[in-house]
Every structure is written in C-alpha cells, then in structure tokens.
Amino acid sequence: MANNPLQQYFRQPKIYISLPSQGVYSEPGTIEGDLTKIPVFGMTGMDEIMLRTADALLSGESTASVIKSCCPAIVNPWEISTLDIDLILASIRIATYGEDLQMIKTCENCGTENEYSVKLSRFIDHYLNCHYNNVIDLGHLKVTIRPLTYRQSQDFSFKNFSLQQRILQINDIKNEAERRKASDEIMKEITMLRNEVFATGIESVDTGTTVVDDRDFINEWISNSDQIIMKQINQHMEKNKLDWTIKPEITKCENCGHESFLSVELDQSNFFVNA
Ligand SMILES: [Zn+2]
Numbered sequence: 001m002a003n004n005p006l007q008q009y010f011r012q013p014k015i016y017i018s019l020p021s022q023g024v025y026s027e028p029g030t031i032e033g034d035l036t037k038i039p040v041f042g043m044t045g046m047d048e049i050m051l052r053t054a055d056a057l058l059s060g061e062s063t064a065s066v067i068k069s070c071c072p073a074i075v076n077p078w079e080i081s082t083l084d085i086d087l088i089l090a091s092i093r094i095a096t097y098g099e100d101l102q103m104i105k106t107c108e109n110c111g112t113e114n115e116y117s118v119k120l121s122r123f124i125d126h127y128l129n130c131h132y133n134n135v136i137d138l139g140h141l142k143v144t145i146r147p148l149t150y151r152q153s154q155d156f157s158f159k160n161f162s163l164q165q166r167i168l169q170i171n172d173i174k175n176e177a178e179r180r181k182a183s184d185e186i187m188k189e190i191t192m193l194r195n196e197v198f199a200t201g202i203e204s205v206d207t208g209t210t211v212v213d214d215r216d217f218i219n220e221w222i223s224n225s226d227q228i229i230m231k232q233i234n235q236h237m238e239k240n241k242l243d244w245t246i247k248p249e250i251t252k253c254e255n256c257g258h259e260s261f262l263s264v265e266l267d268q269s270n271f272f273v274n275a
Contacts, residue, residue, distance in 0.1 A: 013039030014095035017087065020127045025081035025146050033073045040088075041070045042096040058161070060154035063089070070095065078151040083244065085150055087127040089266045090120045101264065105251065109258035116251055116262055123246060123266075130244050134203075136236045142206040143233055145240075148197075156197050163190055195222065198230070201237055 018036040031038065043051075047066045056062040060078075063085075067077035070092045074080060080088070093101065101118040136143040148156070166186055173179040199222055204213040212218060222230065248261035 011041050011044070013041055015040050015091055017091045017124070018128070019084040020087055020130055021081045021083040021132065021147070025083065026079050026149070027076075030076045030079040031074050038071055038073050040091045040095045041072075043070055043092065059158065060150065064150065066092065078149065078154075080150050081147045082150060082153045083127075083130075083132055083147045086246075086266045087124060090123040090127075093266075094120050094124075103262065103264065105260070105262055107253040107256065107258050108260060110253060110256040112253055112255040114251065114254055116249075118249065118262070118264055123264075126246055127244075132240055132244070133236070136233055138229060138232060140208070142208075144203045144206070145201050145233070145237060146203040147240075148200060152200055156193065156200075159193055160190075163193065198222070198234065198237075202233070 016037045016039055018038065019031075023031055023035045043066060047069050050056060050062045050065050053062055056065075064077040067074055067080070067088055071077075071088060074088070099120045101120055103116050103118055104113055105116060106113050132147065134145050136145060163186055167183075170179055170182050170186070173182055199215075199219050202218055202222075204211050205218060205221065206212075212221075246264065248263040250259055251262045252259050
C-alpha cells in the first residue's frame with residue numbers, strides 16, 4: 001500500500017509514563033522499548049465505543065483493548081501487573097481529556113448535587129511513590145509474594161461475581177433444607193476461591209537451604225500450615241493493598257458544609273465517558 005500522506009496527522013503520544021512495578025512482575029515481552037518512557041496516546045472514537053460495551057467491560061476485554069490502542073508499547077495488557085493498571089488508566093484519561101476529572105456527588109446531608117474537580121496527576125504521583133514490599137520474613141521462612149496480573153485479577157473478580165449472583169438466586173429456593181445445602185456449597189466455593197487468590201499471590205518460599213516455587217508444593221504447604229502463619233501473610237498482603245489505594249479526598253458540601261469522602265474508581269466505564 002502507498003504511504004498515506006495523512007500519516008503525519010495521526011495521533012501522537014501526549015505523555016510518557018514509567019510503571020510503579022518497573023515491569024518486574026510481568027513476563028518478558030509484555031512491554032516493548034524503554035520501560036521508563038512508555039508513550040501514551042489519547043483514545044480514538046473506537047476506544048470510547050469499546051468502553052461503553054457492558055459485556056466487554058465486565059470481562060476486562062474493553063480495558064485491555066484500550067490499553068493496547070493507547071499504549072502500543074504494552075504488547076500484552078493482560079500480563080501487566082495490577083500495580084500498574086490504575087496508573088496506566090489515569091494516564092490514558094489525561095492523554096484523552098486532560099488532567100481534570102469532573103465528578104458529581106450528592107450530599108448525604110442535604111441532597112445538594114456538588115461538582116468536584118479531581119486532579120489526575122495526583123494519582124500518577126501517588127502510584128509512582130508507592131512501594132510494594134514483596135518479602136515477608138516469618139523467621140524460619142521467607143515468603144516472596146507478587147501482585148496478580150490483570151488477567152488473574154479479572155478471572156478472580158469474574159468468578160467472584162458469578163458466586164455473588166448465585167447467592168442472590170438462593171433466596172428463590174423454597175425448600176429450606178435445599179436452600180441451606182445450596183448456601184453451604186457456595187460458601188465452600190467462596191473459601192476455595194479465596195485460597196486460590198491467596199496461593200496465586202505467593203511466588204516462592206525460602207527455607208534457608210532451598211527456594212520452593214513449585215505451585216503444587218506451595219499449595220500443599222498452605223493447606224498444612226497453622227492458620228496464624230497464613231494470617232501473617234494475609235495481613236502483609238492487605239497492607240500492600242492499602243498502601244496502594246488512593247486515599248479518598250475530603251470534600252465539603254457547598255450548601256451545608258457537610259464533609260464527606262470522595263473516592264474515584266479508575267477501572268470503570270464512567271471514568272472515561274464523563275469527560
Ligand atoms: Zn449538603
């Protein structure tokens with residue numbers, strides 16, 4: 001095909017980002033080029049349509065395809081670590097609509113609709129200053145943990161979503177014994193899913209003489225450990241999660257002065273379309 005004379009007018013990168021994880025939790029080949037200078041383009045019309053497709057949003061398909069379109073250096077968005085996803089989404093939002101995010105919140109006290117403007121650069125700064133502490137010292141053992149990939153995280157939330165749907169359906173079962181049986185079954189599945197998420201987050205266990213990274217060995221160790229050990233690991237993982245979460249802003253109602261928290265969810269369709 002002949003060179004398109006319009007090519008020089010195609011969209012250009014608006015900003016360049018580096019990733020909080022520095023790519024260490026992604027398979028080689030997930031990102032191409034300089035990891036400290038990843039170009040970010042604004043969204044195309046097609047990207048915006050993708051983000052309005054409910055089914056694709058639920059599976060993460062939309063988000064993955066928009067990341068691929070706006071950050072072409074990210075060859076496989078599914079393999080990106082969850083530590084990086086929110087920064088990437090915030091930067092795509094900035095590259096498309098600028099750094100102000102307008103949000104409307106109804107005051108819980110007087111019902112007034114207040115409009116707030118959130119600066120997305122604050123998000124970028126926050127994530128770049130986050131530190132993911134990946135080693136847990138249990139004394140006799142050192143456990144190395146890792147964040148989930150976007151694919152793992154989406155798979156788990158989808159499974160969780162399906163279980164929540166089934167919980168809702170239980171109420172329709174008329175027979176009490178059957179209802180209880182169905183409820184017990186789901187509780188068991190929820191526990192199993194939780195354990196699976198937990199095990200996936202453990203990369204390896206160092207005994208001092210050997211480093212175990214075999215999945216089956218790690219799973220077997222988890223099922224045969226004192227609960228206090230698993231609690232310690234879980235607390236550490238929760239602390240990482242908390243450190244990573246953007247602290248909600250305190251906002252004041254224009255009408256009555258009532259103070260409340262304003263939190264922003266990044267991986268949502270309205271995040272992109274409320275320009
Ligand atoms: Zn108010």
